[in-house]
Amino acid sequence: MTLNIEATEEAMRTDTRAFAAHPRASFDPAARAAAATDRSGYEPPTLPDAVVHAESVDDVVQALELAHAHQLPVVPRGAGTGLAGGASAEAGEVVLDVSRMNRILSIDPVEMVAVVEPGVLNAEVNAAAAEFGLFYAPDPASTAICSIGGNIATNAGGMWCAKYGVTRESVLGLRVVLADGRILRTGRSTIKGVTGYDLNALFIGSEGTLGVVVEATLRLRPRPVRTETLAAYFPDVEAAGRAASAITAARIQPSILELMDGPTLDAVDRAEGTGHRALGGAFLLAQTDGYGAHLELDAIAEAIGPYASSLHRAADAAEAEALVKARRDAIPSLEKLGRVSIGDIAVPRNRLAEAFAGLEEIAARTGTRIFSVAHAADGNLHPMIVVDPAESITSGPAKAALGDMFHLARRLGGTLTGEHGVGVLKREWVGEELGETSRTLQQAIKGALDPAGTLNPGKAI
Amino acid sequence: MTLNIEATEEAMRTDTRAFAAHPRASFDPAARAAAATDRSGYEPPTLPDAVVHAESVDDVVQALELAHAHQLPVVPRGAGTGLAGGASAEAGEVVLDVSRMNRILSIDPVEMVAVVEPGVLNAEVNAAAAEFGLFYAPDPASTAICSIGGNIATNAGGMWCAKYGVTRESVLGLRVVLADGRILRTGRSTIKGVTGYDLNALFIGSEGTLGVVVEATLRLRPRPVRTETLAAYFPDVEAAGRAASAITAARIQPSILELMDGPTLDAVDRAEGTGHRALGGAFLLAQTDGYGAHLELDAIAEAIGPYASSLHRAADAAEAEALVKARRDAIPSLEKLGRVSIGDIAVPRNRLAEAFAGLEEIAARTGTRIFSVAHAADGNLHPMIVVDPAESITSGPAKAALGDMFHLARRLGGTLTGEHGVGVLKREWVGEELGETSRTLQQAIKGALDPAGTLNPGKAI
Structure with missing residues (x-):
């Protein structure tokens, strides 16, 4: 820039x-x-x-x-x-x-808790936890470069939150500096606790508008004893969407369920030299974990079999990692094609196929190229609008497509943002989603915590 | 009364x-x-x-x-x-x-969501969900008589929340009437979503001080394909506490891990005609679920074997249900012995044995009888002070014991209330746990939502 x-x-x-x-x-x-x-x-x-x-x-x-x-x-x-x-x-x-405040202050392997500064990277927490057989569940695609403070500011998700929940479910407590410099502690170091209002959840996802997180107590979880991975290819993205909904309907809880459409597979293949697109017009990556991971993956294969053109079970950890990497490569691969505006709508899980159909309509109507990946197990889609490097992504067709996506999500009973936050780019639709009463209350809460309005003005709400 | x-x-x-x-x-x-x-x-x-x-x-x-x-x-x-x-x-x-507002408005078996009125009983939601192969995870011991609105007001837990989280993790959205009669919607009907502040979590656990819940969208989960149950008996409660911590340390995630001490076993035996106390001085009930439940229960048996005097694996569902019922019978059985004041402290999971030792000291010091059960997998203890029917439980030795329990929990890094709430009985200790800054902020939030202070004054904060 x-x-x-x-x-x-x-x-x-x-x-x-x-x-x-x-x-x-x-x-x-x-x-x-x-x-x-x-x-x-x-x-x-x-x-x-x-x-x-x-x-x-x-x-x-x-x-x-x-x-x-x-x-x-x-x-x-x-x-x-x-x-x-x-x-x-x-x-x-x-x-x-706060990126220089990047220390892991302590890890308690027995209690499975880490205390960290906000600037530590998500992947660094996981690397440190791995030494004790533990992991930190929220894993945005940007795990290697994003920090815990930002994860908390946006209530970040990722692949594993299909089974393990988002950032809010993995942050036990915070130390926050308020707008006037006072220090607040929220939450606690026990798993449960209900003393007072849930200020912890209030700060998580508040996008830096209520205070600045300077320390977080994170809940770690045991690394699964067993993990199994399946790649499935489908004729088209609607079929993949129906297959993902079939897994939910079959009462199976994968730990990862990631979907990529054909154009995204093309882009990944071009950037990484892989050959996914030749195997199908859409891709679903399913992972199960736990003592019965192999049995649960059998159940997934059975549920999606009728929709898939081919199924490939990872033979070992290296092959599984290569499949997960394909999904993580999606955004960097698209960034090689032009400027990318990353959508983040979420819809009820059984309406994924409708969402993909709607996105195709939006692309046609606005004359944009839209590439889609999705955290399919929780109905969170990332439709990526790719424009020429010289074009704006905050005005013109890209902007129109973003607005259309929001209205598509709302029509399907969904939401404007599943895990990226509102920031400045989605402000204009917040009022429509929240409604007048909610927005008024949110502003009253902002006023109670930051009366002068000095913290990140014009963002989030 | x-x-x-x-x-x-x-x-x-x-x-x-x-x-x-x-x-x-x-x-x-x-x-x-x-x-x-x-x-x-x-x-x-x-x-x-x-x-x-x-x-x-x-x-x-x-x-x-x-x-x-x-x-x-x-x-x-x-x-x-x-x-x-x-x-x-x-x-x-x-x-x-609101107890007459007790309808289940809808269940969507594909999306696994129920929309209910606040007066519906917890067990009624589970019975309705079971028809679709689903369950609602928060299951207080009082499931047969407690209502969803009250569960939300206290952010109730229960046995299954060891694995599936508390009420906050199972409530997707609320419809709330505010102090001035305006209607607010919080949350959403999708699994993920981060538009605006998390007002949903703010209302959950707010004990009726911020608004009156008139409708809740609940997340249901698939009933496990397989469940396995183990009862273990120990020489004393400290050994049982160490065994529970050993399960956590062995990186195993039971769906239920309930502990009862010897005096409680005696009371259950006397009320129900069972024979638990003869088998040991403390009892641990462990349940695992999922595709690998049998393998995971093997791992639990191995982890606690060194501490236990005997292990009994439930042969079938009826035997498993009888063991779960023993735990649910604890409070009613104690109520036959006198008036009961139910404590609700939570401590870090690896300090359970210390907590039990501390409770014995408190009983001796205050001259009270304390019976203990615990949701051991999340460190939540329910020490029950039983006094003569003519005695007060809100003053004298019972009150002193309650205060001592709070200070015990704090000394171990824990909290005043794990899942029952503050109400009026624990108000005096709230300030000490939260600290001045947090309490001031909580009051500011209360002021923003209920400026006249008409909603449930004098409770919670």
Whole structure:
């Protein structure tokens, strides 16, 4: 992304210069440009005024106290891998980057709990947990580059949450710095507990608008004793969607159930030199785990057999990993074709085939290319709109397609965003989904926690 | 419970007579006495002024509009099986009873979702789900008599939540009437979704202080294809606690892991004519489910073998049900011995044995009789203080023991209440657990949602 730095210098508000008092603040244009947006493709019109590269809780407290004293807007930022513009910042705003707070503070292998700083990467938590035979369940496709703080800000999901739930189900407690610099602890270190309101869940998914997470107590789970993997190919994506719904209807709980359509398979093959597309017009990856994983995979094969053109059971862990990698490669492969706007709708699980049919209509109507992958076991689709590198993805046909997707999801009883968040890109549809009463209440809660509205203004709600 | 009805008539506030305008309101002393408290043993000093027996959403709206217009305190009430006094009411208050709103509105067997009214009983939901091969996971011991609305108010748990999570993990969406009579929808009907703040989780466990639930969308799950059950007996409760921790440490996930101490086994035997106590000084019930249930139960038997004096595998479903019933019989059996105050602390799972040792000290120090059962897989203990029917359980030694339990839980890194809620009985310790910042924020949220403070005042926070 290229921004006109000269022009934005003038837009800097004098009062953000108060941040000169912060030892970790930078006014360097390159640092500000690097912190201006995320991986959503959203381009803010100007640069933020400053970036604070926090290295400690005290750094965060000091930054928020400064912002509070001077009524300055602050944009919290982790690894910057968000897909909705939630961490984008512009003139008059100060970015509070916590990516240097990246330590794993402790792992208790008996209690199966990890305490971490927000900047630690998702994959790093899993690597550390693996040494004790444990894993951290929320695993966004971006696991290698996304941080836990951002996962919490968006209530991130991933492949394993079909069986193990999303971030909210794996975060036991948080330490949060509030808008005025006070430190709050939410949740607890026990599995259960109901003392007081669930502030923990309130902060998870709040996209940095209620406070800045500086520490998280994560629930780890035992690595399954056994894992089995199946790749299935189908004539087309509707058939794959019907097969996924058949697994749900057959009362089977896969740990992973990922779907990719034909155009996405083409893109992955081209980027990675694989040969998936030759085997079918759509792909379903199913994994089961636990003591009966082999028996449960048999049941899946039986349920989807009538829809599939071929089934391939992974012979070993390496083959299984190659199949999972194909799914993780989807977004990077599409990014080689042009600029990508990643949709994130969720629909009831038995309406997946209708959703795919609807997406084809949207592509035809708006003249866009739409590639689709889905976390099929929980009805969460990622339709990816790919446009020419010179084209905008936040206006024109791409924008129209995004709006149509939202209305498709709503028509099928679904939602605007399954796991990426609202950010700036989806703000205009939030009111329609939530309704007036809910939105008013959400704003009242925001007002109760951040009365001056300095935390990530204009995002999420 | 006997209350002095004459005396309380005089205490009635003139303005609650405004409820005479409500078609479902009753001022009958017997109705008011029946709605004055729950199963906690808490006895309010006076009777509530009136009871509204709501039969529809409109009845609830009208009641809250009246309360809002006249600034009258309202106590929402379901089946009245709460264990913390959360539904207790006194002079000047109006009870809003939703137990007659008890319909199952729909079950979608493909999507595995049920939409229900708040007064439907937990067991009724499970019976209806079973017809489709499904179940509703949160299963409090009181399943036969407790209602879904109350389960939501307390974020209730139960036996199966070791594997399947508590109420929060099984409620997808709510329809709530707010303090001023407005209707709010929270959550959604899809498995995933992150649009806006998680108001759904905020209402779950809020003990009727933020709104009145009039409809809930529940997540159902497939009934396991296979279930295996094991009863183990131990020389003493500390050994049983160590065995439970050994299961966690061995990375095994039972669907049920229930512990009972020797005195509780004695009480169950006496009430039910069973013979558990002869087999050991403590009892652990383990259940596994899924395709590999038999293999997983083998792993449990191996992990706890070194601690157990004997192991008995259930030969069939009837034998398994008898073992589960023994656990469900615990509270009713103890109620035959005297008045029971049911504790509800939760501790980290590897500190169960220490918790039991601490409870023995508390019993000795306070001169009380304490019987203990525990949801061992999530560290949630229910120590039951049994006193003479003539004695108080909200003052004297019983109260002292309850306070000591809380401090024991805190010393072990735990919490005041795992699944029953705070109600009135545990209010005095809430501030100590939450801390000043959290409590201030919770009150700010309460203020944002219920500015006049008319909903269930004095409860929960």
